[in-house]
Amino acid sequence: MAEGELIKRAxxxxxxxxxxxxxxxxxxxxxxxxxxxxxxATCEDASQEGMIxxxxxxxxxxxxxxxxxxxxxxCIKAAILDAVKAASREKNKPLNNYIPLDKTENLVAxxxxxxxxxxxxxMERIREGLSGAEEKIFQLWxxxxxxxxxxxxxGKSVKYVDNALQRIRKKARKLADPEG
Numbered sequence: 001m002a003e004g005e006l007i008k009r010a011x012x013x014x015x016x017x018x019x020x021x022x023x024x025x026x027x028x029x030x031x032x033x034x035x036x037x038x039x040x041a042t043c044e045d046a047s048q049e050g051m052i053x054x055x056x057x058x059x060x061x062x063x064x065x066x067x068x069x070x071x072x073x074x075c076i077k078a079a080i081l082d083a084v085k086a087a088s089r090e091k092n093k094p095l096n097n098y099i100p101l102d103k104t105e106n107l108v109a110x111x112x113x114x115x116x117x118x119x120x121x122x123m124e125r126i127r128e129g130l131s132g133a134e135e136k137i138f139q140l141w142x143x144x145x146x147x148x149x150x151x152x153x154x155g156k157s158v159k160y161v162d163n164a165l166q167r168i169r170k171k172a173r174k175l176a177d178p179e180g
Contacts, residue, residue, distance in 0.1 A: 007068055010058045018058065025054050028069075029076055036080050046080055053079025129171045137164045 009017035029050035036046055057075035061068055127135055133154075140150045147165075151158045 004063055007061055021058055032076050036084050049079050049083040050076045134164050134168055138168050
């Protein structure tokens with residue numbers, strides 16, 4: 001069956017045709033998903049966003065405007081980029097970088113309770129275990145800079161910054177739960 005006919009059947013509600021299209025283009029989705037990183041998500045999450053983009057491409061494709069593969073590529077990429085942007089928004093930062101409250105009791109010693117509980121002691125305890133590069137990245141992140149801004153300031157990639165922040169979070173979690 002021709003691809004155009006398959007796309008028409010899939011967009012008309014033929015589940016078998018839709019499954020065939022989704023399976024056929026899954027390689028493209030996975031290839032695009034590997035190129036992007038969604039903060040707080042896995043590569044599988046990026047693939048799922050891409051599959052949603054592919055589904056939308058099938059449903060909105062107009063045969064008169066070009067090849068389906070080019071349209072699908074654009075829709076998949078747009079869906080993944082939308083997810084990347086949404087995850088990177090300032091309003092999501094607390095969710096992407098949290099330490100559960102039930103794990104914070106070990107971060108501050110009892111004798112420190114009367115002083116600055118959440119602020120200075122926490123920052124100092126975290127900083128003690130960081131390398132020089134991690135400390136600089138942590139400082140810039142704490143000042144509110146985005147991953148991209150930190151990367152630009154340090155002349156590194158966004159992925160380098162993300163990896164460093166993941167290591168920092170891991171070290172902070174160990175402070176929060178030494179047994180875990």
